[in-house]
């Protein structure tokens with residue numbers, strides 16, 4: 001059960017100190033090392049302050065001398081910071097290593113205020129589309145190709161890797177790997193305007209065989225989604241589908257196998273299979289879907305989808321029912 | 328209105344004053360996303376407007392204007408509104424019986440704040 005963004009950032013230990021893979025491990029080690037350095041330096045400063053105010057005359061003279069300034073103010077920080085910088089950069093260099101061969105590739109594009117997700121094959125062709133969720137096999141390093149469609153965003157799954165900016169006009173590579181199964185929260189970590197604080201996603205790590213079965217089924221469905229036919233037998237689902245096509249949803253959203261091919265909003269081909277609604281912020285079920293469609297502006301003020309408050313509760317429910325069975 | 332209030336069961340039949348249950352209830356309403364459609368006491372976000380506000384629910388006589396506001400009725404309605412009140416547009420929720428009981432306890436606990 002997901003708790004959306006709350007699950008991503010709350011709880012103890014905080015996700016930053018609870019690594020679930022080798023790339024996050026190195027970030028955690030670095031974080032603790034910096035914290036330890038901070039403690040040591042604070043200790044030295046406090047001790048020096050004490051000496052300056054209360055210490056014996058002889059010590060105070062040493063502390064106030066030119067030599068102390070050269071050693072404590074220039075040499076010490078110079079050496080320590082240089083060593084820390086080099087060590088930190090080597091420790092985390094593996095996170096942004098370029099693609100070398102047949103790594104698994106997922107392209108994630110930051111959009112105001114959600115994440116477009118595309119699974120790529122080795123040649124870089126898109127084989128499956130999704131949004132606000134990435135699923136990865138356990139024990140396999142994944143390369144995220146990070147882009148932005150508008151402004152600066154930042155991609156961060158604290159449990160699995162470091163954070164990296166999504167820069168318009170560039171592709172930044174970030175590696176991540178999970179060593180245990182589970183659902184890990186992710187967020188946009190760079191202020192990007194309006195509802196930035198409500199821009200998240202989830203990363204779900206599955207056993208490799210299970211993941212492969214899921215992925216193959218998805219790839220097959222994404223090209224020839226048979227859903228369009230499936231849903232017409234049930235009158236409520238048929239109504240939901242019709243309302244979706246008639247009310248402009250199809251102009252902004254894509255549902256494979258139907259005439260809905262909009263690109264302005266998240267791909268909804270597998271909406272019923274997604275853990276969250278509204279870019280990681282609410283758990284996904286019939287109720288939250290209905291609430292989102294009818295009142296997305298109330299839930300996520302300023303987002304780019306209009307509230308459909310002019311539809312009746314019964315109509316909203318029908319659309320939610322149809323979207324909920326798209327898997 | 329007089330009729331409605333008359334339907335409100337006397338206080339002693341509501342045995343939900345268990346503070347722990349109420350606390351669980353609020354947490355559940357948050358994690359299940361009830362706020363997507365309802366304004367809920369103690370929840371700052373979201374404060375959905377699509378469904379009725381649930382502030383001061385303890386003072387409500389009838390659930391959805393239909394059923395007496397008892398713990399059992401409320402828990403049943405939270406789990407599966409359309410089955411409890413035919414035609415209700417609140418969908419059935421993915422919650423267990425005990426979760427529904429906790430949420431009912433929270434709503435009937437006077438709202439807390």
Ligand SMILES: [Cu+2]
Pocket residue numbers: 153154188189190191192193196197199
């Ligand atoms: Cu942002």
